Amino acid sequence: MGSSRWRAASYANLVAPEPFYSIENFSPAGGLVRSSLGFAVDTRPLEAPRLADTWIIIGVNDPRVSETPPDVLEFVRQACAQARRTVGLCTGGFVLAEAGLLAGRRATTHWAYAKDMQQRYADIAVEDDRIYIVDGSIWTSAGMTAALDLAVGMVEKDLGADVARSVAHKLVMHQHRSGGQSQHSEMLDLAPKSDRIQSALNYARSHLNRPISVEELADFVHLSPRQFTRVFTAETGQSPAKAIEGLRLEAARLMIEQSRHSLEVVAREVGFRDRRHLREAFMRGFGVPPQAVRRDARRVPG
Structure with missing residues (x-):
């Protein structure tokens, strides 16, 4: 070690x-x-x-x-x-x-x-x-x-x-991560090849608390929506909509693990319609409800 x-x-x-x-x-x-x-x-x-x-x-x-x-x-x-x-x-x-x-x-x-x-x-x-x-x-x-x-x-x-x-x-650790946290980052997994698509992802992550359209992202990086979708999918292997949901899920997971905000507040802060929409996304993305993630994060090891 x-x-x-x-x-x-x-x-x-x-x-x-x-x-x-x-x-x-x-x-x-x-x-x-x-x-x-x-x-x-x-x-x-x-x-x-x-x-x-x-x-x-x-x-x-x-x-x-x-x-x-x-x-x-x-x-x-x-x-x-x-x-x-x-x-x-x-x-x-x-x-x-x-x-x-x-x-x-x-x-x-x-x-x-x-x-x-x-x-x-x-x-x-x-x-x-x-x-x-x-x-x-x-x-x-x-x-x-x-x-x-x-x-x-x-x-x-x-x-x-x-x-x-x-x-x-x-140790200058920003946050002690619980054992149940993921090894991966959604941003790292997407791994865009160009600064343009990376900029679009950074923009999306900074505005997760509200709806984000393909048109808005395309306009931000000076591409047509059709061009943007084609380039984004080619570089990341995901559609813009799926990638944004992944970013919302990651942000929600971190909030659930590291804060005591209610699930309603978490859903609102990262752009899901409500608590039910958050739960549906968690089940699709992680296979467990958000309550299970919170319980795991609070559990004392061993």
Whole structure:
């Protein structure tokens, strides 16, 4: 786990009434281990079985071409069986899967490898669009910054919401994302190729609280409605209407997860007619009602 993730624990030690976390790094042989960024980390050798409150297993760049040594898998099985909590960060979830620790559980990993995990391990309920997942004593996360969200989630579980908020503030995290949040952004998924269509999307996102027509967007980027629709669909793979609904859904989801506004207010702020229209869009887009998203966002991990 990168130094910024460890910093969540070190900041928690500063904020809490007394130090709570003690961190050690381990590798199969011990000694200096060089990271993919070039710096070396001093580690202790794996000596089975070691007692620890929490084991955090980091990943590799491409789990499709990496195999975990059998002795490491056996250590993971024994050590994690005695731990209160086991964490698979990003593709570290593949190590837990190889060790059999995810069988019959819900889990996530980096979105680029989620389908591969599901194909290789049919007994795992892989949820490829979650920041992190807590299933009993096993925590798994998506990639990159999701590990920070998981780290703060562990601090919240161990030391409470006030300490977690303080840690998130020290880490300059705009918002601690709950595990149920999506790994994806609608704007990133659309990925327009031209500045013109990107400008249209930015304009739409800035005016979601009212109806937005194709004619208005086309006029904003100085195209005819017919030209705009053709270029927009070619660049994003979606019609303007479908893309705008996606932006409304994303904005609504964020409001529901991060605020206490009523669903009527959320619907009005992001351009849905009313609460019923919002629910219909959520069922189409996410397969769950907005109330379920709010419950998941408020649930304390683990």
